[in-house]
Each structure stands twice: as structure tokens, then as C-alpha cells.
Amino acid sequence: MxxxxxxxxxxxxxxxxxxxxxxxxxxxxxxxxxxxxxxxxxxxxxxxxxxxxxxxxxxxxxxxxxxxxxxxxxxxxxxxxxxxxxxxxxxxxxxxxxxxxxxxxxxxxxxxxxxxxxxxxxxxxxxxxxxxxxxxxSGKALKRGRGQVISFYSGKGGVGRTLLSSTFAQTLKFESTAEVLLIDLNLQFGGVETFLGIESNRSLADLKPVINELNENHIRNVSEKEPLSKLELLLSPQDAEAAESILDEHVTQLIRSCRRIFDFVIIDLPTEMNAKTYAVLEESDLIYYVMKLDTPSIRVYQHVDALFDRLGMDTTDRIQIVINEKERNNELNAKDLQEFIPLPVATEIRRDMKGVQGAVNKGVPLRQKVRERKIPLVAKDVRKWVSSKLK
Ligand SMILES: Nc1ncnc2c1ncn2[C@@H]1O[C@H](COP(=O)(O)OP(=O)(O)OP(=O)(O)O)[C@@H](O)[C@H]1O
Ligand SMILES: [Mg+2]
CATH class of the missing domain: 3.40.50.2300 (Response regulator)
Structure with a gap:
């Protein structure tokens, strides 16, 4: 060639x-x-x-x-x-x-x-x-230029956005040759570092002085690498003041620059619907709305849906449901859910307290390497999901 x-x-x-x-x-x-x-x-x-x-x-x-x-x-x-x-x-x-x-x-x-x-x-x-x-x-390496922006959102807290977005991003990196970046936009409290076992004092707030002329070097100078998969991370400053100093338009600029460099830009969002969250959702090619199979999750989704309408946000064909913490004794199943929420279900992830807590307590990610015999259920389900996306 x-x-x-x-x-x-x-x-x-x-x-x-x-x-x-x-x-x-x-x-x-x-x-x-x-x-x-x-x-x-x-x-x-x-x-x-x-x-x-x-x-x-x-x-x-x-x-x-x-x-x-x-x-x-x-x-x-x-x-x-x-x-x-x-x-x-x-x-x-x-x-x-x-x-x-x-x-x-x-x-x-x-x-x-x-x-x-x-x-x-x-x-x-x-x-x-x-x-x-x-x-x-293999068809797995995507063309440079316009990476896919995938955000993880939900109007309800504690449903697994951070766990799933970090595992999803790490798995994408393990399972393909794609360049993958995970951005933690929980600017006040962070979160992805907990599930990936990373300690760092670098954060995306360090990009502020160069935000208007962002290039690949700037981003790579500030990003951290998850050492096992080489996933790139833009971490949260975990600081209210730094969070406030990041302007709404900065977020849009950041995403646009990142999508030129990476094949996949995965974003973990907070529940709060503010101008930054809105900007990310607008820029996203795909929104994974994470929820559990219970009535409170459905109710909150309905509020979010109404809010999207009021804000004039068009999510047609861009939003999919990710069911998390699936269990045998769930109140509902995926089919029941469809009666309330007429959106495609991207995947169902099982609940695995032991596997997830074990990894978090040890301060390590759910997955350690490409080929591994025994991985926690959540990692297994995410691998299946990612593999079907890469096909
Ligand atoms: N499939 C699962 N099996 C077991 N535990 C899970 C699963 N999904 C999430 N958890 C646990 O649930 C808790 C909340 O998950 P996570 O922090 O990812 O949610 P979140 O939606 O990002 O929450 P927040 O609103 O605080 O940002 C964590 O302790 C996580 O380990
Ligand atoms: Mg979170």
C-alpha cells in the first residue's frame, strides 16, 4: 500500500x-x-x-x-x-x-x-x-477527523453513569485500535478516577489558558493515561471554584477539538441540567441514558424528556437507554419499560456488587488486560456491548 x-x-x-x-x-x-x-x-x-x-x-x-x-x-x-x-x-x-x-x-x-x-x-x-x-x-480503526461523541447521562443520581462510562471507554480501548478519550465533566466532584484507580492533580481546568487555540499537544499534555489500556482521560478539577471558571462555551470548544483528534470521545455527565450539560448533549452523536428498572427511574426520565422538549433539544435517533443493575427480582423488565419509554435499549448490564466493590476497594479498574479469563459480570456485559458496537 x-x-x-x-x-x-x-x-x-x-x-x-x-x-x-x-x-x-x-x-x-x-x-x-x-x-x-x-x-x-x-x-x-x-x-x-x-x-x-x-x-x-x-x-x-x-x-x-x-x-x-x-x-x-x-x-x-x-x-x-x-x-x-x-x-x-x-x-x-x-x-x-x-x-x-x-x-x-x-x-x-x-x-x-x-x-x-x-x-x-x-x-x-x-x-x-x-x-x-x-x-x-478489521474495520475497527475508524477514520480520523470526526470522532464519535458519546455521553452518559441520567436525571437521577447514583444509577451507574460513572462506572459504566469509564468501563465502556476502557473496554473500547482494549477491544479496538481506536483512539479513545474519556472526559469527566462532574467538575465539582469528579468520579472516573475512583473506578479507574487513577491519582492525579492534572485536570481539564489546566486547558483554560489555551482553550481558544486547543491542539493535540495541549490535550495530551493535560490528559492522564490509564496505564493498563492506555485510555486517555481528561479528569475533573474536583473543585467548585475551578469548575465555575470553566465557561459554557469552553465545553463546546473542548469537545469539538477532541473529536478531531480521537475516534471516540466518551463523556461522563452530572445529573444537573445546566448550560454545560446542555452543550454536551447538543454536541453528542449518541446519548446513553442510564437507568435502573424501577419506577423512580422512569419518573425521572419522564421529567427529563419534558425538559428536553422545553429546552427545544432534539434527541431524535440520538438517545438510547442503558439498563443498569439488572437483577432477577427487578420490579420491571425491559419490555415493560418500553411501554413508558419508547426508546431503543442499547444494552442491559447486570448488578454485581461483589465484583464492582472488590475492584473499587482495591483501587483498580474492572479490567486489567485484553485477554482475561475471569472478569466481573459488569465488565463482561460491557465487553459484549462494546464488541457489538464495533462490528
Ligand atoms: N451494575 C452494577 N453492579 C454493582 N454495582 C454497581 C453497578 N452499577 C453501579 N454500581 C454502584 O453504584 C454506585 C453508583 O454508581 P456510579 O457512581 O457509577 O453512579 P453515577 O450515576 O455516576 O452517580 P452520581 O450521581 O453520584 O454521579 C457505585 O457505588 C457503583 O459501584
Ligand atoms: Mg457519577
Whole structure:
């Protein structure tokens, strides 16, 4: 399979341009060259994998790097190598913050630049190949660009949103090659860290200073990795003040940026219907409404449904019921439920006090690795559910 990288060289100075073309790019066919003035117009069409950006004289480098990253919607964010002729710490710090991967001071670091370029070419090529191959053979690797946003909601507390969203996200990661991010939007109290056994003082509140120009580096710098599955997590600040400082529009920006980078963005929501919850539900491709098979859950759902109506939120074809804590002696069964709630039931998860509490007490997730003989019932049910989604 031919997966040549597309390279974009942005350079206003003839001398450096010629040197890079002759010494770095001589064996590459797929190269486009732009001046810094042309980039904005051309970047969408070119959709490069690797950008070599030589500092322009007009100080527009930070803005252009941000622009390139923002415009990468629909394709993978390119790797940007920044080249400059003068060593200026503040400039270099700013371009890295804006999203450049690396910088080189010419002519002293020309050699290192060439070596790095070759390495990056290989890494990007391998990534593209593996994504295309898995997509062709298993269909499990989804196309980059517009990941699916799935939120877990319910108007009633304590029904299992946090347990199920974290297990669902971790299982997706175990069972596929997809890039998965779990976001905890219970900004005051958090929760997902409990079920995944994570301790961290990083949180999504750390993204605030860069929220208007969010790129992949920013998100990966603030996210935690669940070490067993490599699931990425944006944790809650667990702090009322920090929670308040996150504005409603930040939430929308965050989700839009995340869906460009990840194949699945899973969001654990609080019960409270405020502007942030509303924004997430509006952005979601799929809403899993979690409930138990009992009358209080049905009653609360009916209130929520009426509220959606009043708020003018259209959830047609986007909302499904997830039945949790299923037991033999439940008041109702899934069929009875349909009489009250005419929505598809995505799955039914059994109650397993022993399995869940055992894991929580040990401070570990319900699942430890891909192939495991004995896993708690809840993890088993979630695995079945996730596998059927990936088919
Ligand atoms: N299928 C299940 N089997 C056993 N225990 C469960 C199951 N689902 C949830 N629980 C337990 O129920 C409690 C509530 O779950 P969880 O915190 O996930 O709910 P929530 O809807 O996120 O609640 P909150 O409103 O507090 O955010 C937890 O102690 C969890 O371990
Ligand atoms: Mg919760």
C-alpha cells in the first residue's frame, strides 16, 4: 500500500528554501511549497502530514501554526517542524505552545533537523499504514477527523453513569485500535478516577489558558493515561471554584477539538441540567441514558424528556437507554419499560456488587488486560456491548 507523506514547506527565504529542497527533500515526490502569505488559503486543500515551517520575518509564526492546527479538521493534525535562524527562547516557547512539535536553529542544527525529519517521516508513514491496514482488515480503526461523541447521562443520581462510562471507554480501548478519550465533566466532584484507580492533580481546568487555540499537544499534555489500556482521560478539577471558571462555551470548544483528534470521545455527565450539560448533549452523536428498572427511574426520565422538549433539544435517533443493575427480582423488565419509554435499549448490564466493590476497594479498574479469563459480570456485559458496537 502506498502511503506517501504529504509534505508542506513554508518558507519565504530563497536561500534556506533551496537548501531544504536540495538536502532534505530531494527524495520526496509529494512536496508543496508555500510562502507564509499563501498558507491560510492553501492549507485546507493540501492537508499535509508533515509541515516544515521556516520562521517568517513578519512575526506571524504563532498565529499561522495555530491556524494550521485549527484547520486540520477532517484530517490528522500535521507534525510541524519549526526552523529559525535566531535562537529566541520566547519565540520557541510560543511556537511549541501553539502546537509545533520541534524546532531547529539554522544553520547550526541543520544536521539534527535532517535526522529528525527522516525519523518523523517514518513514524507518520507507519501510523498511516497501520490505520489503513486495520481499517481494511478489521474495520475497527475508524477514520480520523470526526470522532464519535458519546455521553452518559441520567436525571437521577447514583444509577451507574460513572462506572459504566469509564468501563465502556476502557473496554473500547482494549477491544479496538481506536483512539479513545474519556472526559469527566462532574467538575465539582469528579468520579472516573475512583473506578479507574487513577491519582492525579492534572485536570481539564489546566486547558483554560489555551482553550481558544486547543491542539493535540495541549490535550495530551493535560490528559492522564490509564496505564493498563492506555485510555486517555481528561479528569475533573474536583473543585467548585475551578469548575465555575470553566465557561459554557469552553465545553463546546473542548469537545469539538477532541473529536478531531480521537475516534471516540466518551463523556461522563452530572445529573444537573445546566448550560454545560446542555452543550454536551447538543454536541453528542449518541446519548446513553442510564437507568435502573424501577419506577423512580422512569419518573425521572419522564421529567427529563419534558425538559428536553422545553429546552427545544432534539434527541431524535440520538438517545438510547442503558439498563443498569439488572437483577432477577427487578420490579420491571425491559419490555415493560418500553411501554413508558419508547426508546431503543442499547444494552442491559447486570448488578454485581461483589465484583464492582472488590475492584473499587482495591483501587483498580474492572479490567486489567485484553485477554482475561475471569472478569466481573459488569465488565463482561460491557465487553459484549462494546464488541457489538464495533462490528
Ligand atoms: N451494575 C452494577 N453492579 C454493582 N454495582 C454497581 C453497578 N452499577 C453501579 N454500581 C454502584 O453504584 C454506585 C453508583 O454508581 P456510579 O457512581 O457509577 O453512579 P453515577 O450515576 O455516576 O452517580 P452520581 O450521581 O453520584 O454521579 C457505585 O457505588 C457503583 O459501584
Ligand atoms: Mg457519577
Amino acid at each position: 502506498s502511503v506517501d507523506n504529504k509534505i508542506l514547506l513554508i518558507c519565504d527565504q530563497e536561500e534556506i528554501r533551496n537548501r531544504i529542497i536540495q538536502e532534505t527533500l530531494q527524495s520526496n515526490d509529494n512536496v508543496e511549497i508555500n510562502s507564509s502569505k499563501e498558507v491560510k488559503k492553501e492549507i485546507g486543500r493540501i492537508a499535509p502530514d508533515v509541515v516544515i515551517f521556516v520562521a517568517p520575518n513578519n512575526g506571524s509564526e504563532v498565529e499561522l501554526i495555530q491556524y494550521i492546527n485549527n484547520e486540520s479538521q477532517g484530517f490528522r493534525t500535521p507534525v510541524i517542524l519549526f526552523v529559525t535562524e535566531e535562537e529566541n527562547f520566547l519565540q520557541l516557547r510560543d511556537v511549541i505552545r501553539a502546537g509545533a512539535s520541534d524546532f531547529f536553529v539554522f544553520p547550526d542544527e541543520f544536521h539534527q533537523f535532517n535526522e529528525r525529519f527522516e525519523k518523523i517521516q517514518q513514524v507518520v508513514k507507519n501510523q498511516k499504514e497501520s490505520v489503513e491496514e486495520t481499517a481494511a482488515t
